[in-house]
Every structure is written in C-alpha cells, then in structure tokens.
Amino acid sequence: MKSRDWLNILKESRPWIVLICISDAFFLFMAWLAYPETFGILVGIMIIFSVFTIVFGMWLDWKRKIKQRETFYDFLKEPSLEHEGRFIEAIGESHKEELKYLANKLRIQEDQLDDAKLKSTDYAEFIESWVHEIKRPISLSTLVLANRKEEMSQLVYQRLEHATANIRDNVERILFYARLQASHVDYRLERIPLNLCCEDVLLELQGLLAEKEVTVISHMEDVPIVSDKKTLQFIFTQIFINAVKYSKEEIKSFIWLKTGFHSVKNRYYLRISDNGIGVLESDLPFIFDKGFTGDNPNGSHSTGIGLYLVKKLCDELQIEIEVESEYEKGFAIQLLFPIIENALKQ
Template sequence: MSLKAEKQWLVLLLLTDLFFAFLAWLTGADSFGSIIVIIFLFTAFIVLAGYRIDRMKQKKQMEMLQLFLNSPDEEAEQRLLATVDDSWHSIIRMASAQIREQSQTIKDKQLELQNYQEFIEAWTHEIKTPLSLATLILANHREEMSPYVYNRMEHVRSTINNDVERILYYARLQSSHVDYKFMKMNLSDCVQECLEDFRAISDEKKIDVQLNLSSFQIISDKKVLAFMLSQLFSNAFKYTASDNGVVCVVSWSDTQDDGKIHLAVRDNGKGVPPEDMPFLFDKGFTGSHPDRKNATGMGLYLVKKYAEALSVEVNIEPISTSDKGFGIELLFPHVI
C-alpha cells in the first residue's frame, strides 16, 4: 500500500478529525487546543501504524508469490492463499492450475527435444560408418573406375558427408553446453586439408582453385573451424560460374585492425542480390536467387553461430565487379 493509493481513506480521516475538532470547539472547552493536537497526533499514529502493518503484509505476500512462481506446487499455492484476501482465492487457484499445466507441457516438450537431439547425434555417428566404408572402397578401387565415375562417386560421398556434418553441428548447437578444444594451428594447413574434400567436384566442374595463403598461426577448435570452412567452400563451389569457374582463398594480416588475420573465400558466380544481403546468416533463409531454390539456408547460419562461439568475425566481402562474384571473410583475433 502507498499513501497515494489510499488517498480516499486519508481524506476521510481528515474530515473525521475536522468534524471532531468542530464538536470540541462547540463545547467551548478550555482545553480545545490540546484536544485538537491529541486528535491529529492520534490520527497520524493510526495512519503510520496502518501503513507499517500493510507494508509488512505486502512483503509477506511478495515472498509467497515469488516462492509460488519459482515452484507453483499446491503447497506454495496454499501459502500464497493464506496471505491474501478471500476475493483473490478463485483467481489464484485458476492461475495456479494454468501455470502447472503449462509447466508440465514445457517439461514434456523439453524431454521430446532432448530425445530428438540424442537420436540425431546417434544417427549421425552411425551413418559415418558406411560413409567411412565408402571412402575406403573408393580409395582402394580408384584404378578400376574411370576418372568420371570416380569423381562423381567422390562428389556424392563428399556431399552426403557435408550434409551429415551439418545435421550434427546443428544438433550440437541446441545443446545446453558444447565443449570446444582450442589449440594452436596453422591456418593455411587447415584450409588445404578441408579443400581435399572438394577436389573431386573441382575436377569435375573444371573449377580453378586459386590459393594465396600465408603461414599464419591461430588458436581455435580445429574440428569446428574445419566444419565452418567446409560450409564456405561448399557454397563457393556450388555457386561459382558454370564456365571458367574460379574459387579463390586468400589470407592476410591487417596491421590497422589490431593485427587480425583475414581469410576470404571468393567465387566468380552471379553473386547475391542486394536485397538478400542483410538476411544471409538468418536460419533457413534461401533468398530469391534461382540457383538457391534447393538450398537449405542452414550453412551460413551455422557458420555465423559457431564463429561467435570461437570469437571469429564473419563478414560479407564486397566485390569490386558489380553483381559478379561473392565472398565471405573470416577475421581471427591476433593472439600473442
């Protein structure tokens, strides 16, 4: 209770005091002044005492309400009911029933989500066994296949593996805790290892892969970084020009930007419409470009999310030629 909220009662008390003061004046008593002082002092005491009692009552109600909101069980409900007027009982009981129902629904959904995540992670690990077998068979029987057949099979294997990795990393992203193993590594070596998985598609589509890499040392999670690079390479090889396609990977250090290490993955495809640029990293966004009608819109979203976890900046690189080509840039912090 605040004095402002109980203004009408204060006005009534004041009018009552004035009435009794008027009666005392009518009596013509010699002690009129003393009576007036006593009346107003007594009223002030009653107001302050009532205010104090009401504040203690409100504090108790808020404590019981907080306990009830933290754990809306029947015991907490009864404690809250004991501190409020009877007029609030029906409303509190109705709200309590709804809160408990919604809490149970949330718990059920969380359990379903946890089971789904565990299933996805188990499935992705199981599917890696036949993928590893396919990799082994392709490696051991390469001489028995024509270059065309081998490249097609290797491309299919790499695509499936990339899709499986994307599912796995998306499932991990939903986990409450993700373990990262940071280590010192050579960025150039990591890039070239990742590009090996795209050799078949580059040979088949006759894509010119141009590397201009310097030997920079970074600290990051190697597996997660390899996944991020694979998503960038997958997009670059997929959307590069159909004729005379070029994928360019460049690294450099910017002394004007706290010595940050830049890694850019560029292609000479049709690029991205300007209206799609602000949404490229949104989950599920595929854009209006005809070449992206079969895209999932998850690759760049996952790159952005895991980049934030690794303290890596991700930028869309401006291309000098209008409406031609596209580039994504990773910025790694300079570590002494």
C-alpha cells in the same frame, strides 16, 4: 524502504487517508462545539494520533506488500501446493478461486515443458548417435571408391565422389545443428595452423572442386590461431561449398584464400573470395538467417542452413564475420580471429 515504495503506498492508501481526515475534521468540529476552552489541546492530540495512525498503517501495508511480492515470486518459480497456499494466505481468501485456477494451469504447463525438454534431449542424443553410426558406411564407401577408381571413368568417379561429399556434409550439418541446441557445448581449443586446416578441407572437397572446375588460389601464411579444429573445418567446408554452389558455369571459376593481420581491429583474418554469382545487395543482411536462400537462381538447391550454422559457430568461438558482395561479380567473406595471449607458446 525506497522513496518510490512510499509514494506508491501513499497513492494506494489515499481513500482511507481521506476518510481519516474527514473523520478528524468532523470530530474536531464537534470538539470545538462541546469544549471550546480545550479545543487547542484536542486538535494537537488528534493530529498527532492521526499522523501516527497513517504512518503505522502505511508501514503495515508495506510489510504486507513485501510478503505478497516474495510469495508471488516463489509461486511463479515453483507453483507447488505449498507456495500456492502461502500466496493465498498473503493476498487473502477473496482471490482463492482465481489463484487455484492459475496454479493448475502453471503446473500443467510446467509438466508439459519438462516433457518437451526430455523429448528434445532424447532426440538430440538420438541424432548424435545416428550421425556417428552413419559415418561408418560413408567412410567405407569413400574407401571403396578410392580403391576402385581405376575401374570407372573419370566422370563417374567425380560424380560419386561429389555425391559422397554431399552426404558427408549434410550429416555434419545435422551433427553441428544438434550440438548447437544443447545447453552447453565443449570446444577443444588448440593452436591450429590455419593454412593446413584449409588444405585438409580442400582435400576433402577435391572431387567437388574438380567436377565444377573451380580453381583455388592460395596466398595463405601460418598465423597464430587458437580455436576448435573440428568446428573450424566445418565452417570452412560450408563456405567453400557455398562458393562452389554459386559459381558461374560460363567462366573459369576461382576461389582466393588470403591471410593477414587486420591492424584496425587487431585481429588475424582469413579472406575467402570468389568470382561467382554473388549476392544481391538487398539480400546481404539476411544471408545468415536460418532458411534464407535469397533470389539467386541456385537458391532452389540450397537449404539455407549452412551459413546460419557458420554464423552461430563463429559467435560461439568469438570469430567476427565480415561479408561483401557485388551481384554477378563475386562474393567475399572474411573471418577475423581473436588474438589469444601466449598462443605461440602452445
């Protein structure tokens, strides 16, 4: 038994210990009056007996408390009728009614929680199924749009391509959001050419970039990144879309891409910066919060979910994020990738 347990039991046992001491004092006084010649022997016997009684009583109390603690935690983990009965037996019948009421409440909440978990799982499975189904007509519309490009004006084509890209992005957001709610997500880690991964994303967003007249300037070199390609492409897509969404219409808009090695943090990095509206300094700590859109004029067109998903997925893949911004001058986000040993051998 820990010394703290002994002290706690001693504090709780003070009333009956005091009573024993008072009782001993009374009987010692009576013994002194009745048998003064054997008073010393009686005092010794009574003290030894009292100390033994107190220690034995505290030991029994400690054993009882251990049993109560064990049955209490068993009852909390599983408030079944069996555990309820054991707990009532351990603490006594005086609290039987209160415990029965508590047990019924816990069982009702446990049933409600199981039902909610089942509904949440069914909903997540439905969303994933729906996302995969909706991707087919989106792919078909993209194919038809590409084949009929000559039959429409450049402006109409760009607008339709932009709308298709928006639909595809929103569908991907739903899918990744649903996956993040799952208890376990499988990531397919592989050696990824970072520059080619970015180029694939930019190719998908070509219509959006052309419509908004945003130019991409790349100073990227291949760095040995090991990550999940599909998730990484989604992260890049959200960052690029944000850069385009908050670009300035009155000036020529740019997105700069640069890769390198951060010697201080011993990580490879990808820096994505723009010359758009930027973010208010007061808003910067909250840009990764779910639903946060800030005070920018384009905030009304934002759901506040894109960067939230970026942060969550980067945490999952152990990618560190650094951001900096100067309002009305631009925004920069830097992704720092962990170094995986033997990555170049893959």
